[in-house]
Amino acid sequence: MDQLHTALGSLKLLRTSVGQIFETLGGGIRIEHGEEHGENKFLHELQELLTLTNTHLRDLESTINSLSTPPAPLTLGNTSFLTQELSQDRQALYSQLVNSYKWIDKVHEYGSIASTVLHSNSLKRSFNNNSNKRRRPLVSCHNIPPTHFENVLTSNCLSDMTINITRPHARNAIVYITLGRVLKAALIFKGIMIEWVTVKGYDETFDDDLWAESRHQVFRKVQDHTHSAMLHFYSPTLPDLAVKFFMAWLHSYIKLFSEPCKKCGKHLLNSYPPTWRDFRILDSAFHEECK
Ligand SMILES: [Zn+2]
Incomplete structure (x- = not known):
């Protein structure tokens, strides 16, 4: 060696x-x-x-x-037992195994590099670093009782909005919102913070894949805007308010197909309705090009 x-x-x-x-x-x-x-x-x-x-x-x-030629092939732990395999197609496993060992080594290497890079990144979404001691005590956004969560959601549920809270993965909830007969949205929560939003048309379902985008371009655009809103309203210190504002903002899409653009006054521009909603002035619809 x-x-x-x-x-x-x-x-x-x-x-x-x-x-x-x-x-x-x-x-x-x-x-x-x-x-x-x-x-x-x-x-x-x-x-x-x-x-x-x-x-x-x-x-x-x-x-x-x-160098002398090795007397026997180098063994990697229990892989030597693979030589006892009789079936022809399984004998090729050895080289695949060596390759996967190499891959795992690489993953470890990249993982440690990524972790150092991410640790030095100050743009953290979570308030884990308590370096500022004078900051007021933080409400935990990840660990909140389900009853409180449901209260926050239902109290912010506006007219023409139906919500359905599910918890397929124990703690973290997925909230399905149907907005009138316009659109459907799936809000994936972590604690009481919105982690992801998928927007689909009223005629579509979330059955097959929660992350799959809508087949309609217009709802894909709306989804992009919901992601901007999710980050805009994000507030780890006042998570309940963040949900409240987001829900109110999302509700303004009730007039997605009926309200003209605030700027150009048209309903359609480049075949799109006004898909953008202002974060501060709710119910103000704009085309993406007009905002
Ligand atoms: Zn416009």
């Missing part, structure tokens, strides 16, 4: 020095070579690099020669 490691080490060295050669060649004559004898110095540098590469190549050759 040690020999293999040294061989791999010298292979790495060789690759680095070859890489250096190409880098120097690509860079050409640089300022630090001086103006007068620049060419000579450049060639000299190149020659040195080539000699170095030669040495590395010789090192690699000698380490490879000292």
Whole structure:
């Protein structure tokens, strides 16, 4: 094993020095070579690099020669039992297994890099960092009793709105909202915070996939706007109010197909009704182009 490691080490060295050669060649004559004898110095540098590469190549050759062929294939734990497999098509599992080991290693590596990057990111949606001690005590948005959740939802349910609260995954609720005969929305909650919204037409269902988009372009546009609204009204300190404002805002879509645009006064622009609703002035409809 040690020999293999040294061989791999010298292979790495060789690759680095070859890489250096190409880098120097690509860079050409640089300022630090001086103006007068620049060419000579450049060639000299190149020659040195080539000699170095030669040495590395010789090192690699000698380490490879000292390697002995392994007596048996390298085993990875219990994978050696795979050789006892009689069925032909399952014998190929070994190489697939090695590949998946490699993948898992990569996933671990990328995962740890991602975690360091994300930890340094200050744009956190949750208030986990209690660095500011003077901040008032936080209401937990994730762990709220179901009765309170239902109260908040039903008290903010406006006319022409029907809501149906389901809890397929124990704590976190999915709320289905039907708005008149215009649209349907599925609100996926985490605690009392809205995590995702899917908007569909009145004639569509959420049966097959909660995340699948509507087959109508207009509701896909509305869905995009609900996501902006979800982030706009988001407030971890006053989560109940965030839900209240969001519901009121969503309710303004009751006139999606009947209200003209506030700016251009038309019902249709580029074949779309006014799909945008202002966050502050509710019931003000705008085309995406007119907002
Ligand atoms: Zn308009």
